[in-house]
Amino acid sequence: MLLKRLSEAFGxxxxxxxxxxxxxxxxxxHVKEWRRDALGNLIAVKGSAGGLRVMLAAHMDECGLMISSxxxxxxxxxxxxxxxxxxxxxxxxxxVGSKKISGVIGAKAVHLQKPDERNQIIxxxxxxxxxxxxxxxxxxxxxxxxxxxVFATEYKALSDTVVVGKSFDDRAGCAVLVEVxxxxxxxxxxxxxxxxxxxxxxxxxxxxxxxxxxxxxVLEGTTxxxxxxxxxxxxxxxxxQGPAITIMDASVICDRRMIAELVRIxxxxxxxxxxxxxxxxxxxxxxxxxxxxxVPVVVISVPCRYIHSPISMLxxxxxxxxxxxxxxxLKSIAEGGFVL
Numbered sequence: 108m109l110l111k112r113l114s115e116a117f118g119x120x121x122x123x124x125x126x127x128x129x130x131x132x133x134x135x136x137h138v139k140e141w142r143r144d145a146l147g148n149l150i151a152v153k154g155s156a157g158g159l160r161v162m163l164a165a166h167m168d169e170c171g172l173m174i175s176s177x178x179x180x181x182x183x184x185x186x187x188x189x190x191x192x193x194x195x196x197x198x199x200x201x202x203v204g205s206k207k208i209s210g211v212i213g214a215k216a217v218h219l220q221k222p223d224e225r226n227q228i229i230x231x232x233x234x235x236x237x238x239x240x241x242x243x244x245x246x247x248x249x250x251x252x253x254x255x256x257v258f259a260t261e262y263k264a265l266s267d268t269v270v271v272g273k274s275f276d277d278r279a280g281c282a283v284l285v286e287v288x289x290x291x292x293x294x295x296x297x298x299x300x301x302x303x304x305x306x307x308x309x310x311x312x313x314x315x316x317x318x319x320x321x322x323x324x325v326l327e328g329t330t331x332x333x334x335x336x337x338x339x340x341x342x343x344x345x346x347x348q349g350p351a352i353t354i355m356d357a358s359v360i361c362d363r364r365m366i367a368e369l370v371r372i373x374x375x376x377x378x379x380x381x382x383x384x385x386x387x388x389x390x391x392x393x394x395x396x397x398x399x400x401x402v403p404v405v406v407i408s409v410p411c412r413y414i415h416s417p418i419s420m421l422x423x424x425x426x427x428x429x430x431x432x433x434x435x436x437l438k439s440i441a442e443g444g445f446v447l
Contacts, residue, residue: 108262109129109133109282109285109286110262110270110272110278110279110282110426111262111272112129113126113129113130113274113278113281113282114260114262114272114273114274114275114278115260115261115262115272115273116129116274116278117202117207117255117257118167118168118169118257118274119168119169119170119171119172119173119188119189119255119256119257119305120168120169120170120171120188120189120302120303120304120305120306121168121188121255121302121303121306122168122171122255123147123167123168123302124147126167126168126278126281126300127143127147127149127167127300130149130167130281130285130300131149133285134151134285134288134289137153137288137289138151138152138153138288138298139152139153140152140153142317144313144314144317145313146302146303146309146310146313147302147310148299148300148301148302148310148311148313148314149167149299149300150297150298150299150300150314150317150318151288151296151297151298151299151300152295152296152297152298153288153291153292153295153296153297153298154291154292154293154294154295154296155295157295158293158294158295158441159294159295159321159322159440159447160294160295160297160318160319160320160321161294161295161296161297161320161321161322161323161324161437161440162297162299162314162315162318162320162322162323162324162395162402163284163287163288163296163297163298163299163323163324163325163326163433164284164299164300164301164311164314164315164323164324164325164326164391164392164395165277165280165281165283165284165299165300165301165325165326165327166277166280166281166300166301166302166303166304166305166310166311166391167277167278167281167300167301167302168189168277168302168303168304168305168306169189169257169273169274169276169277169278169305170187170188170189170190170191170274170276170305170415171187171188171189171255171256171257171258172185172186172187172188172191172201172236172255172256172257173185173186173187173188173253173254173255173256174203174204174236174250174251174252174253174254174255174256175252176252177243177246177247177250177252178235178243179242179243180240180242180243181238181240181241181242181243181245181246182213182235182236182237182240182246183203183210183235183236183237183238183246183250184235184236185231185234185235185236185256186231187231188255188305188306189305189306189415190305190415191415191416192415192416193228193229193230193231194228195416195417196212196229196234197212197213197214197229197234198211198212198213198214199211199212199258199259199417200258200259201236201256201257201258201259202256202257202258202259203236203238203249203250203254203255203256204249204250204251204254204255204256205254206249208238208249208250209238209259210236210237210238210239210256211236211237212234212235212236212237213234213235213236213237214229214233214234214235236256238250257273257274258273258417258418260272260273260417260418265420267423268347268422268423268424269346269420269421269422269423270420270421270423271418271419271420272418272419273417273418273419274419275328275409275411275414275419275420275421276327276328276329276330276411276414276415276419277304277326277327277328278328279327279328279409279411279421279426280325280326280327280328280408280409281300281326282426283326283409283426283429283430283433284298284300284326286430287430287433287434287437290434290437292437292438292440292441293441293442294437294440294441296437297318297320299311299314299315299318301314301391304390304391308358308389308390308391308393308394309394310391311325311391311392311394311395312394312395312397312398314395315394315395315398315399315402316398316399319398319399320395320402321402321403321447322362322365322402322403322404322440322447323392323395323396323402323403323404323405324365324404324405324406324407324433324436325390325391325392325395325404325405325406325407326406326407326408326409326429326433327390327406327407327408327409328408328409328411328414328419328421329343329344329351329353329383329406329408329409329410329411329414330343330344330385330388330410330411330412330414331343331344331345331346331410331411331412332344332385343383343384343385344381344383344384344408344410345381345410346410346412346420346421346422346425347410347422347424347425348379348381348410348425349373349378349379349380349381349425349428350373350378350379350380350381350407350408350409350425350428350429350432351380351381351382351383351407351408351409351410352366352369352370352380352381352382352383352405352406352407352408353382353383353390353392353405353406353407353408354366354382354383355386356383356385356386356387356388356389356390356393356406357386357387357388357389357393358388358389358390358392358393358394358396359389359390359392359393359396359404359406361392361404361405361406362403362404362405364403364445364447365403365404365405365445366405368436368439368444368445369405369407369432369436372432372435372436372439373432376431376435378428378431378432378435379428380432381410383406383408390406392404392405392406403447407429407432407433408429409421409425409426409429410422410425
């Protein structure tokens with residue numbers, strides 16, 4: 108399954124090559140023209156209708172870690188790449204470097220901690236990655252400073268509709284974009300699989316500058332907050348209640364005309380739809396929206412619980428409804444049902 112392959116792929120910000128290869132392999136029968144820029148963005152070009160130029164974007168990178176030093180004992184010190192909560196790091200199984208060496212994030216055992224230490228979040232300075240090396244020299248045979256690290260999480264189904272895995276932000280968006288690109292549209296479509304979103308939306312602005320789109324659709328895996336201690340009125344999105352449309356966040360105010368058309372399509376085709384109610388965080392839409400003279404954008408997301416952690420959760424019904432909604436929106440644009 109494509110979502111499983113993408114979820115389990117090694118692809119932190121700045122090291123998206125494995126994800127890029129999976130995408131190119133999956134889309135090979137459907138895409139004739141590929142572009143790759145200096146940052147590593149992968150752009151699939153479809154159509155030559157000469158009408159509106161539509162950019163669809165999903166970022167390939169995930170949050171991860173990077174090795175910053177190696178102790179004499181052979182333990183590896185690290186820094187975060189992207190926004191990971193320090194509280195989720197300790198005792199996690201990880202994969203290190205291009206050789207994919209297994210390791211465990213360790214810390215002082217609870218038996219050895221002072222009473223006040225047990226009530227504190229363990230800082231990065233108190234964490235290390237243990238790969239079982241006997242010394243620095245032993246570790247250096249396998250690992251070097253600057254190597255990336257990702258969580259070693261397997262994709263699994265919990266039920267017929269609910270699955271768990273790592274990096275659904277934004278491998279879910281990448282998988283949606285792949286399925287959308289397998290269809291044909293009477294439009295000029297640019298499917299942009301972007302890099303380095305998690306460390307500052309870096310790839311999307313470069314890709315949009317090159318594409319010069321008339322409008323853009325950003326596909327994301329966004330956070331749910333439909334669990335305790337959140338109150339219902341404070342839920343960001345809810346698992347199982349359909350694709351989530353962003354009206355506004357910290358990076359962008361989405362185009363109201365595009366939102367209205369998506370709402371109409373969802374109503375006409377009985378697709379459950381929800382609005383993202385949190386305005387914190389951002390997405391590639393923030394950079395695309397401000398490219399050159401400006402680009403109208405909208406963000407459509409698959410709700411995911413526990414993003415930016417070792418394991419996240421999504422509902423496959425939401426995932427498939429997101430694909431359906433995007434395809435119908437593109438067909439509406441192509442047929443003149445939606446006009447900017």
